[in-house]
Structures are given as structure tokens and as C-alpha cells.
Amino acid sequence: VDDELAALAQDARHVAVLSGAGISAESGVPTFREVQTGLWERFSAEDLATPEAFEEDPALVWTWYRWRQSLVQAVEPNPGHLALAQWQKRLAQAGGSLAISTQNVDDLHERAGAEVLAHLHGNIAAHRCTDCDAVAELPAPGYDGFEAPPEAEDPPSCEHCTTGLIRPDIVWFGEALPMEAFEATMAAIRAADLVLVVGTSGIVQPAAGLPLLALERGTPLVEVNPQETELSETMDFVLRGPSGQMLPTLLERIS
Ligand code: APR
Ligand code: ZN
Numbered sequence: 235v236d237d238e239l240a241a242l243a244q245d246a247r248h249v250a251v252l253s254g255a256g257i258s259a260e261s262g263v264p265t266f267r268e269v270q271t272g273l274w275e276r277f278s279a280e281d282l283a284t285p286e287a288f289e290e291d292p293a294l295v296w297t298w299y300r301w302r303q304s305l306v307q308a309v310e311p312n313p314g315h316l317a318l319a320q321w322q323k324r325l326a327q328a329g330g331s332l333a334i335s336t337q338n339v340d341d342l343h344e345r346a347g348a349e350v351l352a353h354l355h356g357n358i359a360a361h362r363c364t365d366c367d368a369v370a371e372l373p374a375p376g377y378d379g380f381e382a383p384p385e386a387e388d389p390p391s392c393e394h395c396t397t398g399l400i401r402p403d404i405v406w407f408g409e410a411l412p413m414e415a416f417e418a419t420m421a422a423i424r425a426a427d428l429v430l431v432v433g434t435s436g437i438v439q440p441a442a443g444l445p446l447l448a449l450e451r452g453t454p455l456v457e458v459n460p461q462e463t464e465l466s467e468t469m470d471f472v473l474r475g476p477s478g479q480m481l482p483t484l485l486e487r488i489s
Contacts, residue, residue: 240487250426256433314477315346333422352415356404365398436465
């Protein structure tokens with residue numbers, strides 16, 4: 235962490251954080267665009283995360299999400315999540331804020347003790363009916379490990395309308411983002427004096443366009459990612475490493 239960035243982080247009163255799958259990678263949740271293990275290596279997120287895929291093969295898509303849900307429940311937040319939670323508490327105590335908007339459907343930020351402003355792509359533990367939108371409460375699935383291919387299972391039918399299928403309450407490719415979450419994130423970025431982009435490949439719109447709001451205003455942008463991304467060129471600072479190491483290192487520079 236160079237001194238200029240450390241000084242900016244030290245002085246920042248309002249920080250906005252945009253996080254993606256990479257922040258949960260060190261917890262053991264594979265990111266979308268890295269090779270998956272076990273049964274799923276044959277599928278890409280683009281093949282499974284669409285309304286069309288669910289229509290075509292509901293059991294395949296349902297089982298994939300139930301497996302991911304079980305995995306997310308079985309893992310723990312990592313030092314990256316914890317550092318953000320700590321920074322958020324410090325800023326809140328000092329009358330500032332740290333707003334977290336995540337593309338992740340896991341709850342690892344929350345379990346690290348942070349408050350999340352926006353889940354831009356929904357929440358994998360929530361379910362609703364494809365037809366009538368009724369909320370469905372489902373028991374959490376058990377976790378059978380990475381390699382064991384779970385047997386494909388049909389999604390349950392809706393108890394409310396009885397015809398619709400239950401789906402995870404998340405945003406699939408081609409679907410709209412929850413408007414409130416998106417607008418709250420835009421407001422947080424506009425109000426921020428420092429913006430961190432952590433663990434996202436920056437290729438899925440519209441979330442990937444959000445950092446541009448900071449760019450327009452001249453707000454310093456920091457990328458935390460071991461790899462170069464589509465967004466790297468627009469960044470003022472780059473912490474080129476895993477967020478579980480880089481975020482605690484950055485926090486150490488802030489008193
Ligand atoms: N720390 C930080 N970043 C990491 C780490 C790590 N330890 N490991 C990997 N990364 C980075 C990768 O270099 C990559 O840039 O995380 C990023 C993950 O990119 P994606 O898999 O594309 O995840 P994300 O950007 O969150 O995907 C966006 O696409 O499939 C949809 O809806 C899904 O929310 C998801 C969206
Ligand atoms: Zn229904």
C-alpha cells in the first residue's frame with residue numbers, strides 16, 4: 235500500500251465498496267469465471283444463470299443453486315470481509331460511513347459483522363415463485379462436499395398458486411437488478427470520497443458500470459484484485475493481490 239493511498243484511506247469519511255465473487259474466493263467459494271470443480275466444470279455461469287436455462291432444465295439449474303447455497307453456508311467469512319466490517323464500524327463511530335454494495339448472493343459480509351447496503355444480484359438463501367412471485371421458505375440444504383455430484387432434483391412447486399416453480403431469488407442474466415439496491419449504490423458512490431472495487435471481473439453490466447460514477451466525479455478509485463480486469467485502466471490505485479491479504483494490510487495503515 236503506497237503512502238498516497240494510505241493517506242487517502244486515512245482521511246476518507248465516506249467510503250463506497252463494490253464487491254464481487256473474488257472477495258469470497260478465499261472463503262472457498264469458487265468465482266464464476268474461474269474453472270469450477272466437480273460436476274459443474276462442464277457448465278459456465280452463463281449456461282446456468284438464465285431464465286431460459288431454468289425453463290429448459292429446471293432440475294439442473296435448481297440443483298446447481300441448491301449446491302451453491304449449501305456451499306455458501308458451509309464456509310466462513312475471510313479476513314477481507316472482516317477488515318471491511320471493522321473499517322465500517324470505525325467510520326460509523328466517527329460519524330462517517332462505509333457502504334458495501336455486493337454482486338454476491340452469499341451473506342459472508344453480514345456474517346463478518348458488516349451491514350450491506352445493497353445485494354445487487356439478490357440473495358441465494360431467498361426463494362420465490364416464478365409465476366406469482368410469492369416468497370417461499372425452504373429448509374437449508376445440507377452440504378455434501380465439492381466433488382460429490384448432487385443428484386438432480388426438481389424445484390418444488392409454489393404452495394400459493396400451485397402451478398409456478400420455486401426459484402432462487404437472485405438476478406439472472408437478462409433480468410433487471412432490484413432498483414432500490416442499484417439506486418442506493420449510485421447514491422453511495424456519489425457521496426463517497428473513496429471507492430474500492432474488490433474481487434470483480436468488471437464484465438457483467440450494469441454493475442460493472444458503477445465505478446464510472448466515481449470516475450466522472452474524480453473520486454479516487456481503488457481496485458483490489460490479484461488479476462488485471464476490464465476496470466483496471468480506470469483505476470487510480472491498484473492493490474494487486476488477494477483481498478484477504480490486501481484489505482487487512484490497507485486497514486493497518488488507518489488509525
Ligand atoms: N481476492 C480478490 N479478487 C479475487 C480473488 C481474491 N482472492 N480471487 C479471484 N479474484 C478476482 C478474479 O481475478 C476476478 O477478477 O475475482 C474476480 C471474479 O470475477 P467473476 O467470477 O466474474 O465474478 P463477478 O465479477 O462477481 O461476477 C459478476 O456475474 O455470474 C454473474 O451474477 C453473477 O454476480 C455475478 C456476476
Ligand atoms: Zn406461485
